[in-house]
Amino acid sequence: MKSNIYIPALTGVRAVAAFLVFFHHFNRTEFSYSVFRTLNEFHMGVTLFFVLSGFLICLRYYDTCEISSTWFRKYIKNRIARIYPMYLILTVATFAYFWSIGDNSVQGGLSSPIAVLFMNIFFLRGFFDDLKFTGVSQGWSLTVEECFYFLAPFFFMHIKKRKTAFIYLPMILLGTGSLLVLIFSNINFFGFFGNFKFMFLYTFLGRCIEFFMGMGLALIILKSDDTVKKFPLFTILGILGIAGGIAIMATQPIDEKTPFGLYQPVGIFANNIVLPIGVVVFFYGLMKEKSLIRYLLSAPLMQLLGKSSYIFYLIHIGFISKLASEFSEKSTTRFFDWLDAKEYWWLSEHIDYAFISICTVFILLNIVSIILYKCIEEPLNLYIRKSALLEKRTK
Numbered sequence: 001m002k003s004n005i006y007i008p009a010l011t012g013v014r015a016v017a018a019f020l021v022f023f024h025h026f027n028r029t030e031f032s033y034s035v036f037r038t039l040n041e042f043h044m045g046v047t048l049f050f051v052l053s054g055f056l057i058c059l060r061y062y063d064t065c066e067i068s069s070t071w072f073r074k075y076i077k078n079r080i081a082r083i084y085p086m087y088l089i090l091t092v093a094t095f096a097y098f099w100s101i102g103d104n105s106v107q108g109g110l111s112s113p114i115a116v117l118f119m120n121i122f123f124l125r126g127f128f129d130d131l132k133f134t135g136v137s138q139g140w141s142l143t144v145e146e147c148f149y150f151l152a153p154f155f156f157m158h159i160k161k162r163k164t165a166f167i168y169l170p171m172i173l174l175g176t177g178s179l180l181v182l183i184f185s186n187i188n189f190f191g192f193f194g195n196f197k198f199m200f201l202y203t204f205l206g207r208c209i210e211f212f213m214g215m216g217l218a219l220i221i222l223k224s225d226d227t228v229k230k231f232p233l234f235t236i237l238g239i240l241g242i243a244g245g246i247a248i249m250a251t252q253p254i255d256e257k258t259p260f261g262l263y264q265p266v267g268i269f270a271n272n273i274v275l276p277i278g279v280v281v282f283f284y285g286l287m288k289e290k291s292l293i294r295y296l297l298s299a300p301l302m303q304l305l306g307k308s309s310y311i312f313y314l315i316h317i318g319f320i321s322k323l324a325s326e327f328s329e330k331s332t333t334r335f336f337d338w339l340d341a342k343e344y345w346w347l348s349e350h351i352d353y354a355f356i357s358i359c360t361v362f363i364l365l366n367i368v369s370i371i372l373y374k375c376i377e378e379p380l381n382l383y384i385r386k387s388a389l390l391e392k393r394t395k
Contacts, residue, residue: 008297010286012299014307015309018045018309018312018313020044021043022312022316022365023358025138037251037254038246041250041260042246047275049141050145050207053148054210054212054217055215055221056218058156061156067154076149078385081381083145085377086311087314090315090318091120092117094106094135095113099113107135110130110134120134125140126142129192129202132198136317136318166215174206174208177203178199180192180205181194197268200272201271209276210276213280221287229289234284234288235291237281241275248266249266249270308373310373315368321361
């Protein structure tokens with residue numbers, strides 16, 4: 001398979017991943033217990049993102065990678081064009097909004113707002129447990145992504161020399177993370193690698209296996225032909241593997257201090273090992289097998305939602321989401337008042353208020369995401385890629 005091929009179904013997967021994280025964050029205790037526990041572990045959308053990143057970066061750059069100034073500059077410019085403009089805009093807007101209303105929670109209780117803003121703008125907050133949820137809180141995952149982007153070319157060079165690098169490189173990274181925790185766990189420096197839970201769940205060193213699994217899938221796909229099988233065996237097995245990973249986490253004990261099964265040791269193993277295996281098998285099925293899921297994920301609507309999913313992910317928590325939620329609450333209340341005024345009791349009794357409210361926010365955020373993608377993200381992405389940014393100047 002060619003490295004520059006466009007795979008529509010995987011663009012649709014990006015939308016699904018972002019939506020899973022949305023419903024994870026908008027989960028409510030009034031839902032039935034089984035629904036609540038399942039949605040509680042939908043953070044696994046982040047795992048989909050990480051495996052997909054490892055796959056796509058390896059697929060696109062493995063064969064052409066070279067450790068040279070010219071290649072690396074172009075590579076980094078493309079990564080900046082894809083990730084940074086909207087993140088910078090939304091980060092500055094988030095701090096500005098919350099400071100304007102006198103809400104300092106955006107800076108995590110720290111006394112130096114400019115320092116926190118600096119840490120957010122340059123993706124540094126993701127290395128500190130105390131700062132990881134400041135600013136655009138879900139942006140902690142971008143620190144993980146950026147670490148992978150910078151290190152990926154060096155991984156490729158090692159793997160080209162020795163295939164065993166797929167084993168020893170993750171071990172080195174996990175060992176480095178563990179060593180940092182042992183060193184800094186007794187040093188109170190804003191939670192810098194302060195504990196193993198933080199290291200395994202919120203840092204690249206702890207979650208590197210997800211990226212390496214994606215890279216392994218890319219190497220398999222690069223060597224394969226374009227044959228597509230009719231029976232979706234791997235698609236089905238992948239879905240079962242993903243469901244199994246979620247089930248393991250959903251059955252772990254939770255309490256106020258441990259609100260997610262993910263936070264249990266077994267949950268960490270399920271999230272970092274079991275889930276990625278299921279995701280890799282599922283992705284393989286999407287690319288090599290015909291299925292209804294492949295067809296749906298490749299549909300035009302899913303392509304648009306997939307392309308705007310990065311913005312959706314960045315705004316589904318934060319001031320835009322807050323404004324959308326406030327509008328949704330008022331609109332939903334007016335809707336139910338209207339039903340009562342018209343005496344449509346049978347309808348109001350069978351419609352869940354929370355469900356309507358959440359779906360309204362979901363639709364509003366998707367509309368905003370598409371508008372921002374078309375008007376800002378896509379034009380800026382193309383402009384930066386065509387610009388002379390980071391290119392070597394010639395005299």
